[in-house]
Amino acid sequence: MIEIDYEKEKTNYEDKKKAFLYAFPKTIPVLTGFLVLGMAYGVLMQSKGYGVLWSVLMSAVAFCGSMQFVAITLLTTAFNPLQALFLSIMVNARHLFYGISMLEKYKGLGRARMFLIYVLCDETFSIASSDAPPSDVNHKYYYLSISALDYFYWVLGTFLGGLAGNVVNFNTKGLDFVLTALFVVLFLEQWKKRENRASGVIGIIATIISLFLFGKNNLVIPSMILILIILMLRGKKECI
Amino acid sequence: MYLTAIQTLIIIIVIAIGTMITRFTPFILFPEGKEKPKYILYLGKVLPPAMMGLLVVYCLKSVSILSSTHGVPEIFAILSIILLHKWKNNVLLSIGGSTLIYMMLVQHIFQ
Numbered sequence: 001m002i003e004i005d006y007e008k009e010k011t012n013y014e015d016k017k018k019a020f021l022y023a024f025p026k027t028i029p030v031l032t033g034f035l036v037l038g039m040a041y042g043v044l045m046q047s048k049g050y051g052v053l054w055s056v057l058m059s060a061v062a063f064c065g066s067m068q069f070v071a072i073t074l075l076t077t078a079f080n081p082l083q084a085l086f087l088s089i090m091v092n093a094r095h096l097f098y099g100i101s102m103l104e105k106y107k108g109l110g111r112a113r114m115f116l117i118y119v120l121c122d123e124t125f126s127i128a129s130s131d132a133p134p135s136d137v138n139h140k141y142y143y144l145s146i147s148a149l150d151y152f153y154w155v156l157g158t159f160l161g162g163l164a165g166n167v168v169n170f171n172t173k174g175l176d177f178v179l180t181a182l183f184v185v186l187f188l189e190q191w192k193k194r195e196n197r198a199s200g201v202i203g204i205i206a207t208i209i210s211l212f213l214f215g216k217n218n219l220v221i222p223s224m225i226l227i228l229i230i231l232m233l234r235g236k237k238e239c240i
Numbered sequence: 241m242y243l244t245a246i247q248t249l250i251i252i253i254v255i256a257i258g259t260m261i262t263r264f265t266p267f268i269l270f271p272e273g274k275e276k277p278k279y280i281l282y283l284g285k286v287l288p289p290a291m292m293g294l295l296v297v298y299c300l301k302s303v304s305i306l307s308s309t310h311g312v313p314e315i316f317a318i319l320s321i322i323l324l325h326k327w328k329n330n331v332l333l334s335i336g337g338s339t340l341i342y343m344m345l346v347q348h349i350f351q
Binding site for chain 1: 242243247248250251252253254255256257258259260261262263264265266267270272276279280281282283284286287288289290291292293294295296297298299300301302313314317318321322325331332334335336338339342343345346347
């Protein structure tokens with residue numbers, strides 16, 4: 001009996017290790033980008049009088065990248081929580097579409113699912129929504145590894161920036177392009193499947209149109225609406 | 241700090257709540273046990289490539305074609321991603337290589 005349990009424990013550990021080792025390389029671009037941007041965030045918060053505890057608290061609790069930069073404005077003007085709530089929902093609205101895309105992939109994962117949803121950011125979504133891992137890699141541990149690593153990178157970056165200021169002593173100008181490159185590469189990966197191409201093009205064109213019509217500060221929600229309308233029209237046509 | 245500690249804490253929590261509303265809503269509307277409407281399953285399949293397109297454009301939204309560098313470093317860097325990816329088909333190489341090219345361009349050539 002004891003021996004069987006021991007064996008089970010061992011395979012469980014092997015499963016976790018295998019999934020982690022499969023996931024880690026995929027998160028290296030995020031590691032780079034999040035350390036740089038997280039540090040920038042910590043430094044910026046510091047310059048506004050918010051020490052490392054505050055910036056780390058924000059990163060750990062809210063974990064919402066670009067919204068955290070927007071939130072600096074909220075922390076440096078008159079106290080208005082209702083405005084903060086609305087702004088947060090607006091800026092983060094794109095997560096709604098991430099959730100819809102991950103409904104099937106995050107199915108049947110038990111309690112781990114709560115954590116996966118809590119930390120579902122742009123970068124984690126882009127990796128997790130790409131090709132599923134091979135069948136010999138445990139899916140639950142794979143998704144958990146991606147999510148936990150990305151979360152850890154962001155909090156660590158914030159911590160380093162808030163604690164020590166800019167700790168890197170080389171010119172990092174342009175290094176944040178790593179996240180743009182990540183999205184471009186994952187777009188190309190999606191492009192490999194013929195059936196994905198139309199909606200990829202729809203995403204790009206709808207966002208460019210919104211950029212010209214609504215400007216760079218208000219483009220996300222109009223883009224999402226436009227994407228939704230075009231995809232639904234196409235879906236209807238295809239179903240008939 | 242402009243706000244008191246309590247006010248700051250409230251702002252942090254409120255921002256987290258706003259974020260979580262956007263992250264949890266789809267999973268609450270379409271719980272695991274229940275059968276999902278057909279159009280939601282369809283959207284789940286076609287949204288990822290569309291959102292990847294959105295994210296690419298979103299990252300480049302501040303690039304101005306009319307002023308300063310005219311978006312040349314970005315165009316070069318993205319072309320290098322496509323070429324590297326066609327050549328070696330290695331995600332990390334494409335990302336790392338193009339980021340280095342971009343950094344060189346913005347640090348030394350288009351200052």
